[in-house]
Amino acid sequence: MRTVRESVLDVLRTRGMTTVFGNPGSTELPMLKHFPEDFRYVLGLQEAVVVGMADGFALASGSTALVNLHTGPGTGNAMGAIINARANRTPMVVTAGQQVRAMLTMEALLANPQSTLLPQPAVKWAYEPPRPADVAPALARAAQIAETPPQGPVFVSLPMDDFDVVIDEAEDRAAQRTAARTVTHAAVPSAEAVRALAARLAGARSAVLVVGNDVDAGGAWEAVVDLADRTGLPVWSAPTEGRCAFPKSHPRYRGTLPPAIAPLARCLEGHDLVLVIGAPVFCYYPYVPGAYLPEGTELVQLTRDAEEAARAPVGDALVADLALTVRALLAELPERRTPDAAPRIERAVSYAETDGVLTPLAAMSAIAQGAPENTLWINESPSNLGQFHDATRISTPGSFLFTAGGGLGFGLAAAVGAQLGAPDRPVACVIGDGSTHYAVQALWTAAAYRIPVTFVVLSNQRYAILQWFAQVERAQGAPGLEIPGLDITSIATGYGVPAHRATGAGELTKLVRESALQQDGPVLIDVPVATELPSM
CATH class of the missing domain: 3.40.50.970 (Thiamin diphosphate (ThDP)-binding fold, Pyr/PP domains)
Known part of the structure; x- marks a missing residue:
């Protein structure tokens, strides 16, 4: 008993x-x-x-x-x-x-x-x-x-x-x-459904792939890369990218689709078939009305989530295991020579300092240069996410986490948990000064348990992402978007975390490298950065 x-x-x-x-x-x-x-x-x-x-x-x-x-x-x-x-x-x-x-x-x-x-x-x-x-x-x-x-x-x-x-x-x-009890989840589509999808891909004049978080979570990364290599199709990331679903350095990669209806549809112009793998169709915000797809464009969604398939506003859907389905699809597609990929359009952002502080891209590049190749990245700096991906070019599965929920407070805490879950990997958390204070108590846990996370706080003393939304939504003059007077290093020290302030790219790279090499506990690096609002 x-x-x-x-x-x-x-x-x-x-x-x-x-x-x-x-x-x-x-x-x-x-x-x-x-x-x-x-x-x-x-x-x-x-x-x-x-x-x-x-x-x-x-x-x-x-x-x-x-x-x-x-x-x-x-x-x-x-x-x-x-x-x-x-x-x-x-x-x-x-x-x-x-x-x-x-x-x-x-x-x-x-x-x-x-x-x-x-x-x-x-x-x-x-x-x-x-x-x-x-x-x-x-x-x-x-x-x-x-x-x-x-x-x-x-x-x-x-x-x-x-x-x-x-x-x-x-x-x-x-x-x-x-x-x-063991329960195995491996829903395989019918051979007829796979052949029909292969025929649509083979018959398309100009198809395109859109990949999402579940490609990484569902173990379909390698299969999707093989699909892009076999077909030569361009690849976009779906909006609200919480995990990397495709190598950022791949020649077929085009970037992340904008999270609004009309701008997203414009990115898909010229394509007659869109194959979405492991993502909703689509996660939109803010509201910019327009057609969901360009005229004459068809869409097929491959997902493990039946509810996600049901709520999509356009296109057909196939609910099944992602990796098994893509592998089955590859078996049905003919080998073919693919033309060289078009060069990726680079983001036009200055690497120079602005008003004595680093630009976001300069800061991200310095961070990336100091981090080991096998770094597990956690990001909660939403206004600078594009510059982060431009600098890091993450190209291995299971190497990036960003909350898909839209609420702040994920970054610091998730980085602590991620290092406990993957103790053999260096973990770096790139986070805004505003985001830091939604879950700042995570610093105490990192210090108390000697968890070796590198926290890099990009400080611009504002909620920059909200200032961008204020422009998009014509809500200029809204209060509460500035957060002056924060002393991140003193707060970190108070929780028991060694803290530094980096004012130059070389110093930032050196601090990140040194933090990644030690295993004695967390380190926080505060980096003043200029404010650059996103574009769509």
Whole structure:
């Protein structure tokens, strides 16, 4: 006869979920007491940081993350980060403590009266086990749901008095059998569907590929590169690129499509067929109305997400495993000689200093020169994302993370989690000074656990991306877009992170290189940069 806690720990071991990201409260202590030595607890000082770290950990490691939050208030604090995790397609089990069952009806302090409603619709599934014996199998089911494509976070509310309850041997065995189940997700399209798609590609006058986050997440990177090489088609990244889906240095690569209807359609002019792989059609913002596609252009979407296929405003869709489908498609396509790729159009941005500070491209280039080749990059500097990609030219899978959810607070926390998830890789986080303060408490975790992340903060004392949106939306004069007076290095030092200020490109490269070579803990580098607003 064992307790619920003992059964739960074995379920988590079976699922490989022995790292817990959390910020404990009184309702979580019964789950955490007698914490076993083969588990690891990673403390975050605020719940959004906790979820952000778990997000980066899961994406970098390819495993399912486990989060432990403090009942309703902790879940509420974490909601923005959970929304980002949903957009990132991150497999994550989010747990939160709940008041003892005897006091739920009277809604005692820290009772969460609508525990399963609070995190919705940001989670795929929300559940509170009806009996203590159901806790362990509920967590096993939660892991399976989180890992089912499209992957994403799930939520389980755990009454605090359940963990010391003794369950019988049959109930325990049933929970362990549930945890040990394997579910393989490999939906293969019919041979007829593949042949039809191959015929459309072969018959197109001027086809084009558009690739998205799920190419990297779904293990289809090499297959998509082979498809581009075989067909000679140009390749665009879909808007809101949270992961690199194609080598930035490849001669067929054309850049990232703009995230607005009319400008995106203009980029596709001259093509009669658009094949979208692993991306929604399309993630638009801001609203710039127009035709979704140029006149006479057809579109086919290949996705693992049936809901994503259903909500697309144009085109046909094929719902199946990306890598298997692209490989099957290659087998149907004839070998053919492809003309030389057109040269990529380079971004016309100055490398020089402006008013005594580095331009964004100069800063990004200096950072890239100092970073090792196998760096795992985390970016949360949205106004300078184009310059970042121009400088880094990331060309290996699993090497770039950027939140696809649109909310800030991902970068610092995700970088800490990513280094824990991929400890054999150097991790560099390039982040704006505004973005830094959405989850600045992550610096404490990095220092306390001696996590060797290089944080590079691009400081322009404003929310530059919002200033760009203000121009696009004709909302000039909006307040709250300037953030003067921030002393990033003092804040980092206060959290225990060694900090430097770099004022020149050479100094910045040197600091990044030195930080990447050491393994003693995090380093923060503050870099004053000029403001350059994006263009579309």
